[in-house]
Amino acid sequence: MTDLPQQPPTPPRATRSDARTNRARVLAAASEALAESANASLTSIAKRAGVGVGTLYRHFPTREALIVELYHQEIQKVIDLAHDLAATRPPLEALRAWFQEVARYGQLKYGVAEVIHAATNGGLDDEHYGPFLGAIGALLDAGAAEGTLKAGTDPEDVLLQLSVLWRIPPGPGAADRAARILDLVTDGLRVRT
Amino acid sequence: MTDLPQQPPTPPRATRSDARTNRARVLAAASEALAESANASLTSIAKRAGVGVGTLYRHFPTREALIVELYHQEIQKVIDLAHDLAATRPPLEALRAWFQEVARYGQLKYGVAEVIHAATNGGLDDEHYGPFLGAIGALLDAGAAEGTLKAGTDPEDVLLQLSVLWRIPPGPGAADRAARILDLVTDGLRVRT
DNA sequence: GAACGTACCGGAGGCCCTTCCGTTTAGCAA
DNA sequence: TTGCTAAACGGAAGGGCCTCCGGTACGTTC
Numbered sequence: 517m518t519d520l521p522q523q524p525p526t527p528p529r530a531t532r533s534d535a536r537t538n539r540a541r542v543l544a545a546a547s548e549a550l551a552e553s554a555n556a557s558l559t560s561i562a563k564r565a566g567v568g569v570g571t572l573y574r575h576f577p578t579r580e581a582l583i584v585e586l587y588h589q590e591i592q593k594v595i596d597l598a599h600d601l602a603a604t605r606p607p608l609e610a611l612r613a614w615f616q617e618v619a620r621y622g623q624l625k626y627g628v629a630e631v632i633h634a635a636t637n638g639g640l641d642d643e644h645y646g647p648f649l650g651a652i653g654a655l656l657d658a659g660a661a662e663g664t665l666k667a668g669t670d671p672e673d674v675l676l677q678l679s680v681l682w683r684i685p686p687g688p689g690a691a692d693r694a695a696r697i698l699d700l701v702t703d704g705l706r707v708r709t
Numbered sequence: 710m711t712d713l714p715q716q717p718p719t720p721p722r723a724t725r726s727d728a729r730t731n732r733a734r735v736l737a738a739a740s741e742a743l744a745e746s747a748n749a750s751l752t753s754i755a756k757r758a759g760v761g762v763g764t765l766y767r768h769f770p771t772r773e774a775l776i777v778e779l780y781h782q783e784i785q786k787v788i789d790l791a792h793d794l795a796a797t798r799p800p801l802e803a804l805r806a807w808f809q810e811v812a813r814y815g816q817l818k819y820g821v822a823e824v825i826h827a828a829t830n831g832g833l834d835d836e837h838y839g840p841f842l843g844a845i846g847a848l849l850d851a852g853a854a855e856g857t858l859k860a861g862t863d864p865e866d867v868l869l870q871l872s873v874l875w876r877i878p879p880g881p882g883a884a885d886r887a888a889r890i891l892d893l894v895t896d897g898l899r900v901r902t
Numbered sequence: 903g904a905a906c907g908t909a910c911c912g913g914a915g916g917c918c919c920t921t922c923c924g925t926t927t928a929g930c931a932a
Numbered sequence: 933t934t935g936c937t938a939a940a941c942g943g944a945a946g947g948g949c950c951t952c953c954g955g956t957a958c959g960t961t962c
Binding site: 669702705706 | 862863866869870872873876877886889890892893894895896897898899901902
């Protein structure tokens with residue numbers, strides 16, 4: 517159970533330099549291409565990056581993996597926010613506020629959406645998935661400690677419920693609908709008096 | 710509101726006979742192919758039916774449309790069940806029982822799953838979507854009348870929440886997980902005392 | 903039963919996803 | 933410098949999705 521930060525034991529060799537630059541070029545190209553059209557093809561991104569498709573796939577096995585990497589920072593912000601809220605606000609309020617933020621981020625860009633999607637598809641490495649679950653767990657635990665939220669809820673179940681947000685068809689009523697659904701989810705998590 | 714069976718006013722022309730038989734052949738081929746492998750390609754189904762891909766697409770614009778047609782009867786059963794339960798059982802119990810049934814059907818075959826998916830994707834004609842919403846509405850209304858379920862919940866929102874069930878990765882724990890999530894959803898729909 | 907308009911057919915074509923493997927090259931060691 | 937080797941590259945290949953349009957044949961009308 518020791519969890520101290522220790523030097524990794526110098527793995528056989530480091531990443532080759534061309535691999536690093538290619539990876540960066542793909543990310544840059546993806547950033548541009550996705551800004552122009554949210555559903556740009558991976559083929560076109562590879563071409564734009566001046567790289568073979570194989571190379572793109574080697575670095576990012578799935579479309580989600582690529583997007584998740586792109587929105588890495590925003591995802592981290594959402595995760596951090598959960599811990600902040602859990603620590604500084606009444607649990608129920610914290611949960612509500614965080615849900616709203618998740619919905620907002622997800623609708624705006626869609627890095628968070630992809631994490632959730634990738635997560636529910638089971639195909640995500642722990643680098644983002646774990647912390648995201650941790651964020652939810654922190655909110656749930658705070659509420660459980662206070663007695664307003666059910667104890668023992670599985671964060672993964674909540675994550676799955678949140679994934680519904682990205683399936684709301686876009687349009688005028690979308691925000692309202694998201695709010696309604698979040699209310700339902702929230703009430704489902706609360707302790708019944 | 711008259712609902713009498715009346716002669717349709719002879720629309721310009723009837724469907725051509727070859728169209729009807731082709732449609733039937735596609736359905737038959739799809740039934741076989743999907744029994745063998747749940748993700749048989751539309752191309753292969755068309756080939757199996759001895760029909761061009763174009764023909765398949767003309768009759769069933771999307772994969773969901775095809776599957777929904779195949780499981781037409783099972784879907785109808787689920788819809789009927791909702792009305793039965795709403796009429797004969799205490800609302801909360803009815804809701805729970807129906808949710809379980811939906812989960813079961815969805816995991817078994819997956820006609821219902823496709824309806825829900827198609828519905829949330831907005832691409833479904835009213836023939837199945839409307840009744841399905843009506844079924845949910847009946848259950849919600851019964852509960853609202855009794856005072857155990859929130860009044861004014863949008864059936865579409867509930868449908869969307871149910872769609873989560875089909876994203877549970879299959880495996881040993883899947884059934885338990887579905888049950889847990891259905892409990893959360895149910896509690897979200899109940900009136901808070 | 904012949905002729906015609908149109909509903910319907912079929913599959914080629916364009917695009918995309920994903921894998922696989924022969925070729926290239928970075929980085930280390932002599 | 934020169935070799936060497938494994939890491940990384942690139943793109944061809946195989947398969948699927950969906951659209952589009954020239955051709956076919958059903959059903960009707962005379």
